[in-house]
Amino acid sequence: MLVRLSKNLPDAQLKVVLALARELGYEAKPLGAQRELLELTGRGAPDHRSRFEDLAGVAGVIDAGEARERFQRAPGQPDTVVQVGAASFGGGHVAVIGGPCAVEDTGRLLEIARGVRDLGATVLRGGAYKPRTSPYSFQGTREQGLEALARARLETGLCVVTEVLDPRDVAAVAEVADLLQIGSRNMANSPLLQEVGRQRKPVLLKRGFSATLREFCLAAEYVLAEGNPNVILCERGIRGFDPSTRNVLDVGAVAALKRLTHLPVIVDPSHAAGRADLVRALARAGIAAGADGVMVDVHTAPAEAHCDGHQAISLEEFARIVSDVRALAALDGRQVASLTEIPR
Ligand code: PEP
Ligand code: MN
Numbered sequence: 001m002l003v004r005l006s007k008n009l010p011d012a013q014l015k016v017v018l019a020l021a022r023e024l025g026y027e028a029k030p031l032g033a034q035r036e037l038l039e040l041t042g043r044g045a046p047d048h049r050s051r052f053e054d055l056a057g058v059a060g061v062i063d064a065g066e067a068r069e070r071f072q073r074a075p076g077q078p079d080t081v082v083q084v085g086a087a088s089f090g091g092g093h094v095a096v097i098g099g100p101c102a103v104e105d106t107g108r109l110l111e112i113a114r115g116v117r118d119l120g121a122t123v124l125r126g127g128a129y130k131p132r133t134s135p136y137s138f139q140g141t142r143e144q145g146l147e148a149l150a151r152a153r154l155e156t157g158l159c160v161v162t163e164v165l166d167p168r169d170v171a172a173v174a175e176v177a178d179l180l181q182i183g184s185r186n187m188a189n190s191p192l193l194q195e196v197g198r199q200r201k202p203v204l205l206k207r208g209f210s211a212t213l214r215e216f217c218l219a220a221e222y223v224l225a226e227g228n229p230n231v232i233l234c235e236r237g238i239r240g241f242d243p244s245t246r247n248v249l250d251v252g253a254v255a256a257l258k259r260l261t262h263l264p265v266i267v268d269p270s271h272a273a274g275r276a277d278l279v280r281a282l283a284r285a286g287i288a289a290g291a292d293g294v295m296v297d298v299h300t301a302p303a304e305a306h307c308d309g310h311q312a313i314s315l316e317e318f319a320r321i322v323s324d325v326r327a328l329a330a331l332d333g334r335q336v337a338s339l340t341e342i343p344r
Helices: 011-023 050-052 106-119 144-157 167-176 190-197 213-225 251-260 267-275 278-289 314-333
Strands: 001-004 027-031 037-041 060-062 082-084 087-091 094-100 122-123 158-163 180-182 203-206 233-236 263-269 292-295
Touching: 001 011, 011 027, 011 037, 027 213, 037 278, 050 122, 050 263, 082 180, 082 203, 082 314, 094 106, 094 263, 094 314, 106 122, 106 144, 122 292, 144 158, 144 167, 167 180, 167 190, 190 203, 190 213, 203 213, 213 251, 233 251, 251 263, 263 278, 267 278, 267 292, 278 292, 278 314, 292 314
Parallel strands: 094 122, 094 292, 122 158, 158 180, 180 203, 203 233, 233 263, 263 292
Antiparallel strands: 001 037, 001 060, 027 037, 082 087, 087 094
16 A cells, blocks of 8 residues: 655654554555655555544545455456346446336336336336435435335336335335335435345435545445445436536546446436436447446426426337447447347
């Protein structure tokens, strides 16, 4: 590990840094003309980087080396593949998730679920607990929504991803969900991340709308550190200054994350665009940048949707997106699984 020390470091602070190095079993060697660097040799562990960064005497960790965090890709390390039923994410496998923003009634959910399955989705999305900006907006159909998802899962063979908002609901949501979603607003909710880390279902972690990639990856680390290795990262757009789109889909982040971490990365072009007419273009951009999947809001009657109707696409548009995803994935030899034969 290579640590940069703070400028004009008082002896007392240097002592604290050296004491921590000793405590963690490192041999420390000062480097550089001003002895501003400290090379640490020893057995690294995922918690060591943050331990050093916490100290006033440390300006930064230049290279964590063997003390890398769990999310970080080691040199030459292959992708982690996260399996959700028939869907695989990462390692050359691309999957498509579709469904309504929120679960409304069972009939509507079934109609959308059958539609997306027949067109190539392997996972059905739908929020039963909705994290809304306003406390007066539709908050989801909660337990009833979970029941509807369980029925759609049974009848279509699709796996289900749905959001969990509260650590106390994790067990109940995990009974129905194949993949537990942590939303953008909860990306940094460490008790919730730890709770989903302590159970066995894979986790879909959405990027906070103003989170740096390191903050995003460290949120995933909370889940990994509790023993759950199956985390999928989702880029869903960050805050921009231009109201033309709801958020700014950070495609650079997708490409950067694929290098930084071995975890699969998907994009949500719906919450990035906030408008149906741009979803297809952003889905294409995400896959082209290396995303291992897309998650899109689909509705058979967007005008009647209880939430995010303006960004919901029709089944016809969904078919076009699936076809684009297949074509773009094929360009670099990647596979897209489906539950049915996809009509061309
Ligand atoms: C969602 O996917 O339903 C959602 C609320 O998205 P986000 O957390 O990205 O806003
Ligand atoms: Mn939504």
